[in-house]
Amino acid sequence: MPALTLYTNPQSRGRIARWMLEETGQPYETVVLDYGTTMKAPDYLAVNPMGKVPALKIGGTVVTEVPAILATLADAFPAAGLAPPPAERGAYFRWLFFAAGPLEAAITNRALGVTVPPEKQGFVGYGDFDRVMDTLSAAVAGRRFIAGDRFSAADLYVASHLSFGLMFKSIPERPEFVAYVQAHAQRPARLRANAADDALIAAAAAKPVG
Known part of the structure; x- marks a missing residue:
């Protein structure tokens, strides 16, 4: 390996x-x-x-x-x-790159106070913030997995974006977003990863200054 x-x-x-x-x-x-x-x-x-x-x-x-x-x-x-078979990866790649492109761009611009005027929305890769949120809402509503019938890297990435967005209030607290995040919040691998990173933060905070 x-x-x-x-x-x-x-x-x-x-x-x-x-x-x-x-x-x-x-x-x-x-x-x-x-x-x-x-x-x-x-x-x-x-x-x-x-x-x-x-x-x-x-x-x-x-x-x-x-x-x-x-x-x-x-x-x-x-x-x-963590990935569907190659012949079944359309939705998997779609939502991986949707989260990396339109979703992150829309959230970042909103956080920076950047509003794209309607006549300029064709110049950006996401149109407007509400369109991005509505598109993602429809993708996760009533679903546990965004691409196929099992957990994949696309779920991990989208759930991470939504989790951070809900935490920092950079995305609206829609019921379908909350339910989707909660569906993956207790995965053992996620808990282990969070524990490792939280321990690093705690260790840094406890380190003497100077």
Whole structure:
């Protein structure tokens, strides 16, 4: 099996990548980086020139961007069952990239106070915020899984976005969003990943200053 190294910070999207690693059941090394210091140091910039986390080293290959990390791990460890069969991946890829594109862009612009005027909505990849929310609402309403009949990396990614959005009130608290997040909140791999990252945060807070 290829060696796995996760470059992360417990207060970042690295939490999503760690959840995925825990779902694979594979051993991995964690390298914790700090914003503004080690994340911008030459050693890490050689891994990810963007100077951001997460990044995954799998064997001799570096993968950045969360959906790419999830898709890579799902394919690298098929026994974990985190991706549908290749011929059935239409919805799987659709919602992975919907979350990475229209959903994240719409949430970010809303958080920054950016309102795209109606006559300019054709220039952005999501149209408007309400359209994105309505589209995702229809996709998860009454469903436990967004792509097929079992949990996949697409569920992990969409549920993570919705969980963060509900927590920080950057998305509306619609019943279908809450139900979908709750359907996956107690997965053992998610609980292990959260416990690991929460322990890192607690350790950093307890560390003497100076």
